[in-house]
Amino acid sequence: AQSVTQLGSHVSVSEGALVLLRCNYSSSVPPYLFWYVQYPNQGLQLLLKYTSAATLVKGINGFEAEFKKSETSFHLTKPSAHMSDAAEYFCAVSDFTGGGADGLTFGKGTHLIIQP
């Protein structure tokens, strides 16, 4: 069974500081990994995804994530936070053991707060 753990339900950083949101996964097979962002009362928007190609993945809005198999991690980073980055961030995993359409398993989310 696959699972996702996001460390820290809330993360606060100053505008211009480094953003680091942590995600650890467990999966019985090489996984596909995703980061989504959600603004209040909206759906989820894909930030980036890892699908067994390059381990460093670049996404939208200046975010990137690195897949580290030895650490079973897929942490999300951004060098310089902007006020518009304030949102809920979800890490998700799928190992597609069910044939490709079983849905993603999501972490509980991390609320990113940007301090002016």
Place this chain on the structure above:
Amino acid sequence: DGGITQSPKYLFRKEGQNVTLSCEQNLNHDAMYWYRQDPGQGLRLIYYSQIVNDFQKGDIAEGYSVSREKKESFPLTVTSAQKNPTAFYLCASSSHGTGNFEQYFGPGTRLTVT
């Protein structure tokens, strides 16, 4: 523009009433999903469908029902058997034929039952 629409944005119902949430996509995706979101709980899978006229239970299917009569549509009915129906409901779709495994989400429906 291609995308997923969910209606209505906000829905209010009295306890004991069934209610149906709409989800439509024009992305030509085969697979569709329903998730429930509660504060601090992340997203939990209710039902999913890989193809028309077929669907599978997710992790929290009790008290919910779905149908998939058309490729574009995947409505969710919240029945009176669902003990805590108040939540934010998200519909998603994906296409696996090209190896593109990410899911695309609709804007969500916030259901309040009193």
